[in-house]
Amino acid sequence: MDNFNHLIAGFGDVLTPLNLLIALTGVIVGTAVGVLPGIGPAMTVALLLPITYGLPPTTALILFAGIFYGGMYGGSTTSILLNTPGESSSVVTAIEGNKMAKAGRAAQALATAAIGSFIAGTIGTMLIVLVMPQIVKFAVTLGAPEYFAIILVAFVGVSAVLGASRVRGLASLLIGLSIGVVGIDFVTGQQRMTFGVPQLADGIDVVVVAVGLFAVGEGLWVAAHLRRKAGEVIPVGQPWMGRDDWKRSWKPWLRGTALGFPFGAIPAGGAEIPTFLSYMTERKLSKHPEEFGKGAIEGVAGPEAANNASAAGVLVPMLALGLPTNATAAIMLAALQGYGIEPGPLLLTNQPKLVWALIASLFIGNTLLLVLNLPLAPAWAKLLQVPRPYLYAGILFFAAMGAYAVNGSPFDLYLLLALGALGFVVRRFGLPVLPLIVGVILEPLAEKKGRQALQLSGGDISGLLGGPVAWVAYAIVVAVLVWPLVSKLRGASGDHDDHHDAGTKAEVAA
């Protein structure tokens, strides 16, 4: 029960007026950006990074956690009221949710989404408390070779499983890793990929990369394809549910939670796969299968719960191993690095107050969200009317401000535009963005662990093999990479294409 004592201490740290205010700000900003089209939690956290460097790390993380959960809530509002979901994790919610809204049941759809998210988020956060310290216990025993192998699993996982196209995922990952190489080598002090540009010697700041890819890249991409006519927003009143809606919702909430959490915790696709699985499950188990496709409440309740539970699951590898499995987590890790805090298995030992305060703030944020979202849904819906030129001009404005503020140097603005162009290109060609940012963030760590492992063996390649944990990890890597060949040999049928809908999976929870 040690965990619970820590958690209670964490609540003690968070329940100060300032931190509560920050948590409230986080969930409000998070919901707002979740609702606003074109902005996701990843972009928001990226934009806020430079501004929050002046705050203490705990305060900043409470803010980010609120945005993270709030963005999930807000996303569901958009997909229910506007039939064009932005975040890939809310695509499934839109299927039934928008049908419900059109049938005059928007209030019930929003209510089941909000309450389901609350329940899934609370259970999911509880599971973090139970699971994360156990994983840390296991993780601190890992040597450099094992850790290196696990990072490789994360690389291959985010690149190959997530986007259906392996080659595009790997291309994206390699671009990210190459950006990570830029700068002075940490052991020998040699400059790599700097081409004599002094501003590159310290490496490309992760903040600039994140803002460039997620804010400028997204802004430019939308600008190039801006809808001439904005989508129609369905008006909504106060969300509420009748007895029957409750009866039909509670089981999907729990099943969605059970599906979402484990998928969030593994580097395999964020919220997209579990929301889809939840949808399929509910359709199969429903007593009203004829309503599916016409606005079945189970089809909103289950996937929304799965979405939020997976958001909680994402925090397990992030806090226990320092491995991000979605874009927002990747940027939150970058924030930790910005504070000089090294994420990884030792985080819980070195920064217990920070970690437990963060987890406590998740519980509080989740509750605040429910309280905020049920009465305020009509107000949030108004945000969908924001004139698009101002919205996207605002994104570019804040991106430029943030990137400049990192080093106070105009050079970063040129770099930002170049990275924005890269963000545009990956969206154009359907390369997933997640492997890219994960590559940038984890390259230094992966290289460090790999070189440590080889140092132990005196440069012999066998040093990378390490113990059984590493063997299992390498087996997974090989299996994921070789699988398409195997299935091709087995089936020899051409309809098992490995690059369908790669693009729709590009922006997992971004």
Next chain:
Amino acid sequence: MSNSPTGPQVVKDRAQYALCAGLALLGGLLLFDASRIGHATTTNDPVGPRAVPVVLGIALVVVAAFYALDVSRGGHGEEEEGEDVDLRHPADWKTLAMLAFVFLLNAVLIQPLGWVISGTILFWGSAFALGNRHHVRGLAIAVALSLATFYAFAIGLGVNLPAGILQGIL
């Protein structure tokens, strides 16, 4: 949508070859840069700074080749969708060019003129490029945002934003 040869109705997305070339080029760049680095290994660090760029460079060239193979078989990535994205029209290069221009203008002007002025130009210009035709309202929002961010972040939170020529006035 599949590895099998595409039907006549599907136009092959040839621009993807340019991306493959770019990947191969990046790989070559890594290899070239690695060859320039002194081969510094010690007993503490038998790997040295060259190994990772070399591995990445080779991997990039290999992936570029597989990518090109995939494209030649009709593979293509799906362009990203979004709430405000309408993929039925081709990319609007005029808007993009205008946005890039005001963005660069901000980079040039931010130090001499200060964030309040350069940011105003950035916001107003971007909104114009994106189709805003309420010039006065756009300008009012731009000035308000620039001033608000300057006071809140630069003066309030100590974020690094230059005052420029308005130094002493703001």
